[in-house]
Amino acid sequence: MENINLVDILIYMINFFVTFLLLYLLLYKPISRFLGERRDRTVNTLKEAEETRREAEHILQEAQAELASIGEKSRQLSHETIENAALAAEKIIDNAQDEASAMIVRAREQMEAERQVALERAYSDLVSFAGVLASRVIAREVSIEDNRAVIDHFFEESHTEFNKQKERQS
């Protein structure tokens, strides 16, 4: 108990409070301000990150919507293309059929014309053949025996026919 002095205790206490005050002013406040600013920055960063995420989600949704729209448009365009192609094919087939019919008609007309030409040629050939035949007959000298044969044949035929007529009349 001899060493304990009230003055010393008081000095120590004052010393302690002074030290505490100094530490509070020189360390605690700047550190606390620094931590507060850091927390604010973190909060702001998190907020920005959240906003960025929301924007990204929004952009993603828009992109998905646009993609879906493009897909729908693509399907529609494909459908229209197929329909147009079918119509074009049908038109081509109709045209081909019309053309084929016209070709058949033209071919028939041409065949008929060629048939007429062939008939006329055959007629002409026949006439010339008859002419050749006649000229050959004329060219061959007719003998008296030929004439006799013709006359005998005529009277034989005439006699036969005459008898038939008489039989009919009787």
Next chain:
Amino acid sequence: MSVLRTPVLKIAPPYDDDLIRRIEQGFSDRFKTDVCFEVNEDPSLLCGFVAYVNGMVFDASGKTRLTDIKEYLIDSVLVPPTEKEEDDF
């Protein structure tokens, strides 16, 4: 026996009296009367004869036969085609 108007005979050369008599005999038998032709030579008949007897014409000439053949051939060509020929065509 009655006598006919003068019959006319056109005949292609060559011929002789026997041939003329053969023709006259044939017509005499046919008409039961004497037939005596006025004979005219006609080379355009080619062969045979044409006789004009009692208002009738008896044509046994080669020229007429050839004309008949020619008309027959032309008619056979100009006959319209049958349905089968038309289908084949």
